[in-house]
Amino acid sequence: MRAVAGVWRWRRNPLRRATDRREAWVALAALLLMVAAAPALGWVCGSLTDDALQKSVRVQQARRHVTTAVVLHRAPEAPHFVTDPEVSSERTPQTLVVARWKAPDGTDRRGTVTTLSRRTGPGAEVEIWTDLDGRPALRPMDAPTAHTHAALAGFGAMLLAVGLIEVGRRLIVRRMVRGRYIRIDRAWAQAGPDWGRTGTGS
Template sequence: MRSIAGLWRWRRNPLCRSTDRVEGWLTLSAVLLITLATPAAAVWGGRAAHQALLETARDQYRQRYQVWATVAETAPPPTSDPEPDSGYRVAATWTAADGRTHTGTVTTDRAAEPGDRLRVWTDARGHLTSRPMDAAGALSHAVLAGIGTAGVAAGLVETVRRLAVRRLMARRYARWEEEWARVGPDWGRADRAN
């Protein structure tokens, strides 16, 4: 609300100081920058993040391999209630892209019996890894990056405006002190000469 009130200080007014006009123009400029530049910063940040994330996804698809794993044995049921998204843990064996056989614990989204086959993602050495990022995941992360960029841009504009207004206020108070030092000693004296 104070920003909106500051917009009207730029009008001509005989009681308006030069610092009041500068503060009004600063506020108007900040509102225009936040209104126009923040969406542009969001688009720029979102596009840059999207390109970087798509490149990361392409790298992950080049460096990760989906292979078949055979369930060797199921893990004992947990003693406490598992988390809803934790899945089932099974011991499995798989052959990596380099031809070596590996054994490890695999988490699946369904119950599996010994002998069942599952698809797992591995790196070049055959170690289990997460699924590569897909285009939808890259897009959702890019949207969040764009929103974050917009927030940072708006915060930066508002911070600069506030710092400038603080300096204007300091200058305004210094001038008041000078005026008071000049007029103050004679204030209220009846024998004061005009």
């Protein structure tokens, strides 16, 4: 990006080359894209992601409900503590237990569920999440978690845009430098054999 300074520094330099000016302008254009376009792209991506996630939050919260289950015993094959990535307090310990509960239609259900309760002995009542049919379901995503995921998506999109712009700048400059060397080689091939000889051009 040091070539950006050349746009101002070389404007009146008699030794400047046309390729120097073009490289400086390419660098300046890339810098402006990084400063303006990349953050704008990240903001748009984050906003769209947040809208989609907030819609998902509303759908999940409408289709999942809290119900009371009675613990039969802990799940022997499962680890005692798990974490829930759908909530902002992702370090909240949860316990896997085998429990029974009633579905919305009144039928008895039984299965392995997670609970935040510290009382997980047989006969303890715990709150669990179920879907509309009474099947165990994950806790619905909350709004703060959705905002966090959207912000990370927007930041990632901005970084990706910056990386692509820099890669494009390097490719363009490399092609310009390669073209300059080709022109120098051609000029040297024409003038080189007679360079420095007495009476050249006579």
